[in-house]
Amino acid sequence: MIKDPEIFRYVDIPNFPKSTVRGHAGRLVFGTLKGKPCVCMQGRFHLYEGYAIQKITLPMRVFKLMGVQTMIMTNAAGGLNQDFKVGDVMIIKDHINMPGFAGANPLCGPNEDRFGVRFPCMSDAYDRELRRQALAVGAELGFSDFLKEGVYCVLGGPSFETIAECRMLHLLGADAVGMSTVHEVIVARHAGMRCFALSLISNKAVMDYESAERANHEEVLETGRQRAVQLEKLVSTLVGRVEQYNNHCC
Numbered sequence: 001m002i003k004d005p006e007i008f009r010y011v012d013i014p015n016f017p018k019s020t021v022r023g024h025a026g027r028l029v030f031g032t033l034k035g036k037p038c039v040c041m042q043g044r045f046h047l048y049e050g051y052a053i054q055k056i057t058l059p060m061r062v063f064k065l066m067g068v069q070t071m072i073m074t075n076a077a078g079g080l081n082q083d084f085k086v087g088d089v090m091i092i093k094d095h096i097n098m099p100g101f102a103g104a105n106p107l108c109g110p111n112e113d114r115f116g117v118r119f120p121c122m123s124d125a126y127d128r129e130l131r132r133q134a135l136a137v138g139a140e141l142g143f144s145d146f147l148k149e150g151v152y153c154v155l156g157g158p159s160f161e162t163i164a165e166c167r168m169l170h171l172l173g174a175d176a177v178g179m180s181t182v183h184e185v186i187v188a189r190h191a192g193m194r195c196f197a198l199s200l201i202s203n204k205a206v207m208d209y210e211s212a213e214r215a216n217h218e219e220v221l222e223t224g225r226q227r228a229v230q231l232e233k234l235v236s237t238l239v240g241r242v243e244q245y246n247n248h249c250c
């Protein structure tokens, strides 16, 4: 997918965290996608790996310093919205930062004024124009049947949710639940980068005490393999249409 790739392993980059999750290659790939210069993370970092929240989000500041303007993220998530099916792709329109309620926010500590303000706004965290373009691209590609929009809730993991937790998150207005993305979006938005994110609904959150279904990482990986081609097509077509973005207002 990336043309003329230059690949760096995380383990070879000083102070960079290392990927510990099965399915996350742990490499930075530089190159071009549809003629646009880009850098891709093959594997991101999570609270459950034991990293400090500031370490998880360090790549966002590295990217900002490199001149990256737009962040596109993907994740796997459990579907809470009862209209969602396994294999659906949800464009994230907003998030619920559950660890943030308990004080785990990547911007805690002294503010880094060279990146952004002390109290950044999050009501426009997920760029409206990119979401609109993604829906249009999805329709052109014939993906409308499985392309949805919704609210992503992040938890710390690594345990999947209990039935009572899933019911609570659903009542709170979350459409999908996962263990990543939000911390990075907060740091990227703080630094004035534009964000777009997709959740692959890799499993249905279990809401019923009679259900025999059990969340498991194998199902998450398998759904990822099954939707990989369409996700690549959606993201690369969108990237091809992304215009220069300069946000000087942070």
Ligand SMILES: O=P(O)(O)O[C@@H]1C[C@H](O)[C@@H](CO)O1
Pocket (backbone or CB within 6 Å): 021, 046, 074, 075, 076, 077, 178, 179, 180, 181, 216, 217, 220
């Ligand atoms: O794409 P991410 O890493 O958010 O995927 C979720 C969270 C865990 O890494 C994994 C659990 O199966 O899926």
Ligand SMILES: Nc1nc2[nH]cnc2c(=O)[nH]1
Pocket (backbone or CB within 6 Å): 076, 077, 078, 079, 155, 157, 159, 160, 161, 177, 178, 179, 202, 203, 204, 205, 215, 220
């Ligand atoms: N927290 C959480 N993360 C996930 N990642 C993929 N599926 C799930 C899920 O059901 N819950």
